Amino acid sequence: MEKDTIVISKGYDPLKYNGAVKPPIFLTSTYKFKSAEEGESFIRVALGLDKGEGGFVYSRFSNPNFDIVEERLSLLEGAKSAAVFCSGMAAITSTLLAFVKNGDYIFYTNPLYGGTEFLFKEFFEKMGVSTLHVNAGSESPKLMESMINSYKGKLKGKSVILYIETPANPNNVMVDLGAIVKIRDKLIKEGINAKVFVDNTFMGPIFQSPLEQKVDIVLYSATKFIGGHSDVIAGAVLGSEEDISKIKGIRGMIGTNGNPFDSWLMARSLETVHIRMQRQMENAKKIAEFLSKHPKVDRVIYPELYDKKSEQYRIYKKQCKGPGSLMSFYIKGGKKEAFKFLNNIKLCKLAVSLGGTESLIEHPKAMTHSEVDENTLKDAEITDNMIRLSVGIENYQDIINDLKSALDKI
Ligand SMILES: *Cc1c(COP(=O)(O)O)cnc(C)c1O
Numbered sequence: 001m002e003k004d005t006i007v008i009s010k011g012y013d014p015l016k017y018n019g020a021v022k023p024p025i026f027l028t029s030t031y032k033f034k035s036a037e038e039g040e041s042f043i044r045v046a047l048g049l050d051k052g053e054g055g056f057v058y059s060r061f062s063n064p065n066f067d068i069v070e071e072r073l074s075l076l077e078g079a080k081s082a083a084v085f086c087s088g089m090a091a092i093t094s095t096l097l098a099f100v101k102n103g104d105y106i107f108y109t110n111p112l113y114g115g116t117e118f119l120f121k122e123f124f125e126k127m128g129v130s131t132l133h134v135n136a137g138s139e140s141p142k143l144m145e146s147m148i149n150s151y152k153g154k155l156k157g158k159s160v161i162l163y164i165e166t167p168a169n170p171n172n173v174m175v176d177l178g179a180i181v182k183i184r185d186k187l188i189k190e191g192i193n194a195k196v197f198v199d200n201t202f203m204g205p206i207f208q209s210p211l212e213q214k215v216d217i218v219l220y221s222a223t224k225f226i227g228g229h230s231d232v233i234a235g236a237v238l239g240s241e242e243d244i245s246k247i248k249g250i251r252g253m254i255g256t257n258g259n260p261f262d263s264w265l266m267a268r269s270l271e272t273v274h275i276r277m278q279r280q281m282e283n284a285k286k287i288a289e290f291l292s293k294h295p296k297v298d299r300v301i302y303p304e305l306y307d308k309k310s311e312q313y314r315i316y317k318k319q320c321k322g323p324g325s326l327m328s329f330y331i332k333g334g335k336k337e338a339f340k341f342l343n344n345i346k347l348c349k350l351a352v353s354l355g356g357t358e359s360l361i362e363h364p365k366a367m368t369h370s371e372v373d374e375n376t377l378k379d380a381e382i383t384d385n386m387i388r389l390s391v392g393i394e395n396y397q398d399i400i401n402d403l404k405s406a407l408d409k410i
Helices: 003-009 036-046 064-077 088-099 114-124 140-155 177-189 241-254 260-270 273-293 311-319 335-343 374-379 396-408
Strands: 081-085 105-110 130-135 159-165 193-199 217-221 235-239 297-301 326-331 360-362 386-390
Touching (some): 064 081, 081 241, 088 114, 088 159, 088 217, 088 241, 105 114, 105 140, 140 159, 273 297, 273 396, 335 396
Parallel strands (some): 105 130, 105 159
Antiparallel strands (some): 081 235, 326 386, 360 386
């Protein structure tokens, strides 16, 4: 079956629940066992002490609403297994906690989502995990390999995570995942325990499938395109059964699980993720085209507008199935002009976050990336006149009219 069919029909059987075509919300914290023996065995499986089918025990470990969205998401992503969380940050933290300990290494591409960068520096560094970065872009694999080589003597017996966010936010720079996977394979051959993690929030699950490139783990802020309506904070992780079972062990231990209602919202939203992201992308193409021709706009960064001869365009064509619906653009002028433009926007919402049905517009330097240091801002070209736009599913002409009238006010 095709993915747009899978998300509607899989993961839930109405005949198990009085024929209810849509899943009920399982507002229960605990589950009745058929026998003491069953209780004993379910608990051993839930805690990872035994392998096997298992069953529901307690909603910090599992709940039918988690299972429905986890199955749908796995099928959509081509993963063996998935786990849902109460936020994207909970997903990222729990996953890292499952694989790194004091003395281990995280090599990552910069910029990352601000919260992730903060987590690395304020939490994992203090735990004794080294977090080291190279700039995101065409050169990332080469830079990362030479950085890793300079640490080689220290990596024996350690866990090494190669943590990638592509495209990068907000400059839409891409990293070649196939080339990063080759670095991992070399490390494994040398007896180093390496894994590749990819934050796929921007393009997934429709326009980019990192597991096809043989990465180990895909991470999501499901708050964005998967939730898709700016009404839920949630996260998800996908990968092999073995890895996800380890991650679920941490989730159950520290309680970073999702809740039944948010999981229900996610399963419901997945039914339309395909048509939402498709429509958002079609709108974005037209809007990028409009902005690129506007005399008050200096430059638009959007994958379809990459220089066709560039390495970035080659990576884009190789690993993405479409350009997505996020773009950044530079207004002619500085902060004053950028703020004047934003203050005259009427239809698009002046707000952080992205991936919702409504268009969201913001000023990265003053808002989403305000904690980022000067050098990183410079490297990523996050300047006073940069605007980020997450295109929604409104009629594209109305969005263009809104942007046009605000540009005219500058
Ligand atoms: C929003 C976001 C996160 C954090 O997710 P929350 O759901 O806000 O916790 C992580 N990575 C990326 C790329 C994001 O956009």
